[in-house]
Amino acid sequence: MIRLKTGSVMAGGVQMENHLILAAGVLGTTGSSLARILATGAGAVVTKSIGPFPHEGHPGPCFCEINGGLINAMGLPNPSKDFLTELDTLKGKPVIVSVFGGNPSEFHEVASWFKGRVSGVELNMSCPHAEGYGAAIGSDPGMIEACTKAVKSLGMPVWVKLTPNVTDITVCGVAAERGGADGIVAINTVKAMRISTDLMRPVLGNRFGGLSGPSIFPIAVRCVYELYEACSIPIIGCGGVSSVHDVVEMMMAGASAVQVGSAVIRDRDIFASIRDTLYSPDGIPAEEIVGCAHG
C-alpha cells in the first residue's frame, strides 16, 4: 500500500492539515459538527450549502438508502446569512463555505458574507434537483464562468463543484478555470430516483434526487481523469470515496485532495482511519502519485 508523507497540504489556494476533506452537505450544518469532524482527522471541512434566502427544502421523504448508496433530495435547506454564527468557534480552522445562488450577483452576495471568516468558498453549481440553482446553473458554461468570476472578484480562494449530469464535464471545468477558479471539485451527486412498488409512486417527495455512495465512485474517477487532461487548476475528487484505497485511486486519476461524504454517515471516524493508514513520516510526496495514471 502506498503511503504519503505526513504534513500539511495546499490545494486550490487552501491550506489544509491533510488531503482529506469533509464534502458539503454531510454534518456541515453546525459549527460543532464541523469542529468534531476536524478533530477526528479531516484536513478541512466544507459546510452545507448556504444560499441567498433561508429555505426549508423539499417536502419529505428526502432520503432513501439503496444497494451501494443513498439518494437524497434535501432541496438545499439552509438558514442563509444566519449561518455566520456557526463559524464563531471555527476561527482560523480550515473551513470552506459552500454557497449557491441563481445568478452571478447572488453568488457574489452570499460569498461576500463569509469573506475573512473562512479559508475559501465552494460554489455549488451541481445540486441535481433544485430548480433555478445548482446544476441548472452548472450545466451552462457561460453561467459557470460568470458566477465564478463574480465570486473571484472578492479575492478569496474559489472552488467550483461540478455536476456529472452533463455530456462533457470538461467543458464545465474549462469554464470554471476561465472564470478564475482556484480549484474544481468533481463530482456532485448523480441524478436518480426510485419508485415504491407498494405505493406506485416515487419514493422521494421531490421525485428526483442525487445518488451518492460507493456506486458512483467509478463515475467520479472517470470525471476526475477527464478533467485532469483538460484543465490545469487543481482538482478535488469527490463521489463515493469510502476507503484509503479509493483516496489513492482518486489521486492517481488526478485529484490533489479528496472529499469524503456519504461514508461519514456510516463511520464517524472514517477520517482518522483513512489518515492513519495513508500517512507516514517516511511516505512519498503526494505529487508522485497525483495524475500518475495518465500516459
Ligand code: SIN
Ligand atoms: C440538497 O440539499 O438537496 C443537496 C445539495 C446538493 O446536492 O448539492
